[in-house]
Amino acid sequence: MHIPDGFLATPVWATLDVAAAPAVGYIVRRAQRGFDEARVPLLGVMGAFVFAAQTINFPVGIGTSGHLVGGALLACALGPAAAGVAMCAILAIQALVFQDGGVLALGANIVNMAILGVFAGYLPFHLWGGGRWRRPAIFAAGTLSVLVSALAALAELLISGVKMPSAVLGMTLALFLVSAVLEGAITLAVIEALEAIQPGFIGKPAAGRPLARRAAGLAAVLLAAIGVWFASTAPDGVQKLAQKAGISQAAAFFWTPLAGYQAAFAGSLWLRKAIAGLAGLALIYGVCLWIGRATRARSV
Amino acid sequence: MHHVVLERWSRGASALHRRDPRAKLGALVVFLVVAATAHRALPALAAALLALLSAAVISAGIPLAGALGRAALVLPFTAVFGGACWLAGDPARGLALVLKSYLSALAVLLVVSTTSLPALLRGLETAGAPRYLLMVAQFLYRYLFVISEEAQHMSKAAASRGATFRGLAARARFRGAAGALAVLFARSYGRAEDIHRAMLARGFPGHFRTLDTLHFGRGDAVFLALASFAPVVARAAVERFARWPA
Amino acid sequence: MARLIDVRNLRFRYEDGAAALNGVDFRLEEGEAVALFGANGSGKTTFVMHLNGLLAGEGSVEVCGLAVDRQTIPAIRRKIGLVFQDSESQLFMPTVLEDVAFGPLNLGMSSEQAAARAHAALATVGMAAAASRAPYHLSAGEKKRVAIAGILAMDPEILVLDEPTTFLDPPGQRALAGLLADLPQAKILVTHNIPFALATCNRAVFFQGGVIAAEGSVEEMVSRFGWDFTPDPSKLNRRQRA
Numbered sequence: 089m090h091i092p093d094g095f096l097a098t099p100v101w102a103t104l105d106v107a108a109a110p111a112v113g114y115i116v117r118r119a120q121r122g123f124d125e126a127r128v129p130l131l132g133v134m135g136a137f138v139f140a141a142q143t144i145n146f147p148v149g150i151g152t153s154g155h156l157v158g159g160a161l162l163a164c165a166l167g168p169a170a171a172g173v174a175m176c177a178i179l180a181i182q183a184l185v186f187q188d189g190g191v192l193a194l195g196a197n198i199v200n201m202a203i204l205g206v207f208a209g210y211l212p213f214h215l216w217g218g219g220r221w222r223r224p225a226i227f228a229a230g231t232l233s234v235l236v237s238a239l240a241a242l243a244e245l246l247i248s249g250v251k252m253p254s255a256v257l258g259m260t261l262a263l264f265l266v267s268a269v270l271e272g273a274i275t276l277a278v279i280e281a282l283e284a285i286q287p288g289f290i291g292k293p294a295a296g297r298p299l300a301r302r303a304a305g306l307a308a309v310l311l312a313a314i315g316v317w318f319a320s321t322a323p324d325g326v327q328k329l330a331q332k333a334g335i336s337q338a339a340a341f342f343w344t345p346l347a348g349y350q351a352a353f354a355g356s357l358w359l360r361k362a363i364a365g366l367a368g369l370a371l372i373y374g375v376c377l378w379i380g381r382a383t384r385a386r387s388v
Numbered sequence: 389m390h391h392v393v394l395e396r397w398s399r400g401a402s403a404l405h406r407r408d409p410r411a412k413l414g415a416l417v418v419f420l421v422v423a424a425t426a427h428r429a430l431p432a433l434a435a436a437l438l439a440l441l442s443a444a445v446i447s448a449g450i451p452l453a454g455a456l457g458r459a460a461l462v463l464p465f466t467a468v469f470g471g472a473c474w475l476a477g478d479p480a481r482g483l484a485l486v487l488k489s490y491l492s493a494l495a496v497l498l499v500v501s502t503t504s505l506p507a508l509l510r511g512l513e514t515a516g517a518p519r520y521l522l523m524v525a526q527f528l529y530r531y532l533f534v535i536s537e538e539a540q541h542m543s544k545a546a547a548s549r550g551a552t553f554r555g556l557a558a559r560a561r562f563r564g565a566a567g568a569l570a571v572l573f574a575r576s577y578g579r580a581e582d583i584h585r586a587m588l589a590r591g592f593p594g595h596f597r598t599l600d601t602l603h604f605g606r607g608d609a610v611f612l613a614l615a616s617f618a619p620v621v622a623r624a625a626v627e628r629f630a631r632w633p634a
Numbered sequence: 635m636a637r638l639i640d641v642r643n644l645r646f647r648y649e650d651g652a653a654a655l656n657g658v659d660f661r662l663e664e665g666e667a668v669a670l671f672g673a674n675g676s677g678k679t680t681f682v683m684h685l686n687g688l689l690a691g692e693g694s695v696e697v698c699g700l701a702v703d704r705q706t707i708p709a710i711r712r713k714i715g716l717v718f719q720d721s722e723s724q725l726f727m728p729t730v731l732e733d734v735a736f737g738p739l740n741l742g743m744s745s746e747q748a749a750a751r752a753h754a755a756l757a758t759v760g761m762a763a764a765a766s767r768a769p770y771h772l773s774a775g776e777k778k779r780v781a782i783a784g785i786l787a788m789d790p791e792i793l794v795l796d797e798p799t800t801f802l803d804p805p806g807q808r809a810l811a812g813l814l815a816d817l818p819q820a821k822i823l824v825t826h827n828i829p830f831a832l833a834t835c836n837r838a839v840f841f842q843g844g845v846i847a848a849e850g851s852v853e854e855m856v857s858r859f860g861w862d863f864t865p866d867p868s869k870l871n872r873r874q875r876a
Contacts, residue, residue, distance in 0.1 A: 093493070245469070530727070
């Protein structure tokens with residue numbers, strides 16, 4: 089689910105843009121490690137593959153069809169960092185060229201799909217993809233990646249104050265579940281077909297060290313728990329959360345540093361607002377840039 | 389196809405086409421923020437911003453009806469959520485979602501149909517976006533055409549084989565589609581290896597060097613200032629004078 | 635005449651164990667244009683990939699007096715230009731100009747120098763007007779010309795073309811043969827296209843089972859290996875009558 093511009097409250101999109109900057113910087117560094125820019129064509133072409141794959145329909149039954157989302161497939165085939173970068177590139181092209189997802193909401197969409205979705209899609213494969221449980225692990229990878237992305241997007245919308253009657257919300261959740269299961273099935277079917285053409289094409293993850301395994305397992309359980317909690321308590325839970333976290337407070341926090349300047353433009357409300365808005369924007373941009381530079385500098 | 393049309397539009401020669409991509413990106417972000425943070429007198433503001441964008445579309449020599457229609461691609465999705473808000477008893481918010489997302493999409497469409505995508509990516513790079521990611525996006529866009537064409541051939545071939553047992557064997561068609569995707573995946577992978585070999589054959593040293601094609605001139609600075617002020621002034625004026633507070 | 639390429643007893647085996655080259659001996663002199671004939675899978679493409687170090691087998695490969703190894707590869711890749719069969723994979727940059735400038739930029743030229751080189755190379759192949767276009771929108775013949783310009787911009791001494799006529803219609807093939815005849819560099823052409831080889835090459839070698847089975851003039855190789863196809867007129871007529 090690509091969130092368009094205009095759907096998220098300003099504190100939500102701004103926070104996620106700021107959060108996405110270092111996360112993208114990190115996965116970019118990870119994807120480059122040991123390869124410099126030699127894998128750029130691979131990630132680009134595989135991104136184009138995911139785009140093109142969405143034109144191939146999979147029958148679901150009762151006359152409807154679905155298509156691949158691709159995060160988990162890329163994560164299994166290329167590794168999580170490279171898959172994350174490819175997904176980021178897909179989201180950027182979708183936002184710019186296809187008006188699919190917003191530009192200010194790009195940070196949110198990247199966090200949902202390229203970071204959380206890819207991570208959730210890699211985890212089961214990483215943990216159990218090497219052994220007896222390979223097929224269920226791949227299925228779980230596809231399912232989890234779509235489910236986590238969709239729930240994160242829904243949570244952001246609800247926190248931003250988009251309202252849904254509980255019937256609609258229930259329907260939405262059911263829809264998410266169906267598309268998640270479908271993604272699991274497609275991911276598994278494609279990987280099995282691939283291995284029939286070229287055995288050993290999708291590698292088997294080496295068994296990780298026990299500590300890393302346990303930590304990763306814990307993260308998986310936590311993610312699942314958050315998902316379940318969210319599904320069971322929404323919408324009341326989310327709205328309560330929004331009230332508790334205080335959207336109004338967050339907004340106040342966001343604009344407070346600029347409040348002092350308002351005196352200088354007393355009486356002219358619109359100018360004050362315009363300048364506060366632009367300054368806030370410059371601030372976000374500066375923070376993103378600074379975080380990006382800082383993470384890059386540390387890597388050298 | 390959508391992106392083919394946008395690319396054709398982006399080859400125009402208007403004053404807007406000639407502006408530095410960074411100037412257009414800066415103005416775009418200001419516009420998006422003005423639209424995203426608006427909360428009073430939305431219908432009037434939306435009309436004002438729509439007029440602003442339409443004027444820019446016309447001055448760029450892009451067919452207005454075509455641009456308005458293509459931006460409407462966002463409407464099915466946003467209408468669902470707008471409708472949900474309305475059902476939940478908040479029609480004003482539902483309307484706001486639809487208006488804001490449509491205007492934002494139109495603004496992005498205007499920038500993309502007056503700037504070639506490579507130039508846009510180069511502009512994003514000098515504005516601080518990670519270069520590696522932008523190079524990946526550039527290759528993605530370059531091979532989007534090629535791989536999509538291969539996918540179309542394959543789905544046509546699959547349809548011509550599968551058409552005989554339509555409706556009967558969904559499971560077989562599911563497997564057929566998965567097989568087609570696997571072949572497409574393997575071919576794309578092979579294509580990437582060919583590209584890498586072609587890069588090496590021309591002396592690729594491990595990182596990309598690109599031609600400097602961008603020049604941010606005085607005209608771009610003036611454009612950025614004017615284009616950023618326009619939506620801010622429009623919003624301020626509407627919020628000050630509009631009769632109906634929403 | 636200076637010797638440009640000297641290959642002795644080159645052997646190569648793919649990772650899956652299939653032997654591709656079983657002792658190839660090959661020389662190329664200045665000013666020569668050599669056609670590489672042979673069945674699919676006989677080792678032609680594998681062979682040309684050794685000339686600029688994309689593959690490394692046993693035996694010796696010398697290009698312009700330099701033995702191909704890790705140290706000399708950058709120098710060798712500017713002397714020998716490889717034009718791949720599929721232009722779509724070779725033209726990977728977003729515009730024609732940026733693609734042709736890719737090689738010169740890798741040679742360490744400044745942006746202005748590289749652009750000037752690229753414009754000159756595009757003029758040589760008659761594609762100067764296409765500099766700002768996207769490669770995807772060009773015709774197959776135009777793509778091949780741009781791919782050749784990308785190689786010429788690096789000012790090589792040897793051109794290697796792998797199946798250059800594959801996606802070209804007959805007028806496109808004729809135009810390409812004319813262009814190649816005008817280029818002064820020594821050439822190696824991997825091709826199945828006999829008229830094209832006759833028009834462009836003054837020597838031919840025949841690959842069979844990973845070795846060069848014979849060499850001589852193009853006509854000689856064609857007649858000795860029966861390496862052409864002319865439809866039998868009587869069968870043609872019968873099919874047309876039916």
